[in-house]
Amino acid sequence: MKTADETMLTTEDLSRRIEAERTRLRATAGLVNIQQQFKRPVERAFTAAERGKVTILIGGMTWKHDNMFRAVFEGCGYKCETLPVPDVPAFQTGKEFGNNGQCNPTYFTVGCLVQYLQQLEKQGIPRQEIVDNYVFFTAGSCGPCRFGMYEAEYRFALENAGFGGFRVLLFQQDDGIKAASGETGLRFTVDFGMGMLNAMNLGDTLNDIVYQIRPFEVKRGETDSAFEEAGNTLTRMLRERPPFEIIERAPGWARGYLKSHDKFMRFWNSWGKVYENLYGKPYLEALEACRSRIDEVEVDRTRVKPVVKITGEFWASITEGDGNFNMFRFLEREGAQVIVEPVATWVAYLLCQAKAKALHNKQVREHHEKLPLFAYKRKIQRELVFEAKLAGLSIGESMWAYFYHRVGKKLGGLAHKLVDQRELARLAEPFYHRFARGGEGHLEVGKNVYYTVHHKCHMVLALKPFGCMPSSQSDGVQSAVINKFKDMIFLPIETSGEGEVNAHSRVQMALGEAKAKAKAEFETVLQSTGKSLDDIRAYVADHRELRRPFYHVPHREGIAGTAAQFVLHVNDLMNSSSGKRKRSTAPLTTAKVA
Numbered sequence: 001m002k003t004a005d006e007t008m009l010t011t012e013d014l015s016r017r018i019e020a021e022r023t024r025l026r027a028t029a030g031l032v033n034i035q036q037q038f039k040r041p042v043e044r045a046f047t048a049a050e051r052g053k054v055t056i057l058i059g060g061m062t063w064k065h066d067n068m069f070r071a072v073f074e075g076c077g078y079k080c081e082t083l084p085v086p087d088v089p090a091f092q093t094g095k096e097f098g099n100n101g102q103c104n105p106t107y108f109t110v111g112c113l114v115q116y117l118q119q120l121e122k123q124g125i126p127r128q129e130i131v132d133n134y135v136f137f138t139a140g141s142c143g144p145c146r147f148g149m150y151e152a153e154y155r156f157a158l159e160n161a162g163f164g165g166f167r168v169l170l171f172q173q174d175d176g177i178k179a180a181s182g183e184t185g186l187r188f189t190v191d192f193g194m195g196m197l198n199a200m201n202l203g204d205t206l207n208d209i210v211y212q213i214r215p216f217e218v219k220r221g222e223t224d225s226a227f228e229e230a231g232n233t234l235t236r237m238l239r240e241r242p243p244f245e246i247i248e249r250a251p252g253w254a255r256g257y258l259k260s261h262d263k264f265m266r267f268w269n270s271w272g273k274v275y276e277n278l279y280g281k282p283y284l285e286a287l288e289a290c291r292s293r294i295d296e297v298e299v300d301r302t303r304v305k306p307v308v309k310i311t312g313e314f315w316a317s318i319t320e321g322d323g324n325f326n327m328f329r330f331l332e333r334e335g336a337q338v339i340v341e342p343v344a345t346w347v348a349y350l351l352c353q354a355k356a357k358a359l360h361n362k363q364v365r366e367h368h369e370k371l372p373l374f375a376y377k378r379k380i381q382r383e384l385v386f387e388a389k390l391a392g393l394s395i396g397e398s399m400w401a402y403f404y405h406r407v408g409k410k411l412g413g414l415a416h417k418l419v420d421q422r423e424l425a426r427l428a429e430p431f432y433h434r435f436a437r438g439g440e441g442h443l444e445v446g447k448n449v450y451y452t453v454h455h456k457c458h459m460v461l462a463l464k465p466f467g468c469m470p471s472s473q474s475d476g477v478q479s480a481v482i483n484k485f486k487d488m489i490f491l492p493i494e495t496s497g498e499g500e501v502n503a504h505s506r507v508q509m510a511l512g513e514a515k516a517k518a519k520a521e522f523e524t525v526l527q528s529t530g531k532s533l534d535d536i537r538a539y540v541a542d543h544r545e546l547r548r549p550f551y552h553v554p555h556r557e558g559i560a561g562t563a564a565q566f567v568l569h570v571n572d573l574m575n576s577s578s579g580k581r582k583r584s585t586a587p588l589t590t591a592k593v594a
Ligand code: SF4
Pocket: 103, 104, 105, 145, 146, 147, 148, 313, 314, 315, 438, 439, 440, 465, 467, 468, 469, 470, 471
């Protein structure tokens, strides 16, 4: 039997035993041969000297956004090309060269880049020249979903496809405009930053209004031609507008002073650039030209169409190709009107989340680091730091919304307003915690409830890629949401490279219900006016302005359909022109909350 002294362990014994156990556990987990920690590869620099010969590749959004971004790059002196909209062959290429088990936007976007480089090679450009003379710019993130792996995926697939060393540079998603690349080849000047802001807002607005006009166009194809022309006008302006230079605009007597006060000159030059980008004549004239061109399209708003709000994962809900089974075109062919989501919502979400997080962190800190009563100086300091952060974020939020809405107003006033992020978080809160990150976070649930309780649509269609982790989580929650809002028509569709027919037929079935809902709403409204549809149409035929897409139809709460809203308005006009001042009051419906 051992004595107490013999069984007593020294510190060294304990350390030895812990180390032995650690080694055993590592061996069990298969971690014995790992020599070093994985480190993000350092990308070869894109230098200023290469600016004239290296082509920047961009892509992944709608053609409207991509073309605007390209114009800004070109206007700032870069060579730039846009990648095509990813299709099924791109998806298959992505699968061939990428890792297993990725979510499908990875396959589509990675495959699209590889395919593009392969095309260049087929055109006779040597592989090494492609690697040296092209770079790809994309958004990045640190996760928590697989978006954090996109950068690595691009590199992996490019390596496998024989384009090892091809440069993939990132705009870090969470850092907004700050480039993670840190390369001097891409300079973040005021003109570049403001140009990108305009490009984003213009792309979003065009994308929003094209889906509001096309379903009602009288002549088939007229909307697409008008938008193509409008897009060309805007990209030309972004590419060719002369940059503001204070030294060129200042009167002769002030130039000497400006030249001798460099700091002063640079400060006012930057503000001049900001002003010129937002309020300059070329910009405002281009917006007006587009507005007038689009306003020439003739529309017939008496067509009854179910309004389908698109939500879901970021990429799947904005791409306009095989990545979401060409869903928007399909819905329009089936007689629906689509409401798409602007990219600006995502930025508004990030800003609002940052504010909520700052407040949350402050509360946690106050709870865990309680300061004694007499430490008032530190308390004030802490409060000031918090208030400064909050003020910065609030200003950013207001400016973001202001500039977005301003573009919408200048382009005819038809674009939807950004939905208040606080309201989305509040509506989602009973089902989905706002700090559960990844993918669209609580937005999918919040939007579903918002569009239902405010009667902004007849059906919500959530497009989510096969294998998307956050969307699967949110889908689980949506069954609780549907249980609570009985008249909600919600359909989640998993998109992938295959299964288009199946997805379309599921959408068709849900759309049937939405059509019935839209028709019933329209008939109730028409009945409330006491007029026939022929009376309404005859009045519209005599008034050309009512057939313009930018004619402002006042919004009535509780009515989702465009035709129903329009009939109510025309009825008011008819009554007032015939001397009856009576305003029709259609019965307002409310979402049935169980
Ligand atoms: S949100 Fe889903 S589909 Fe998008 S990157 Fe993350 S995991 Fe993939």
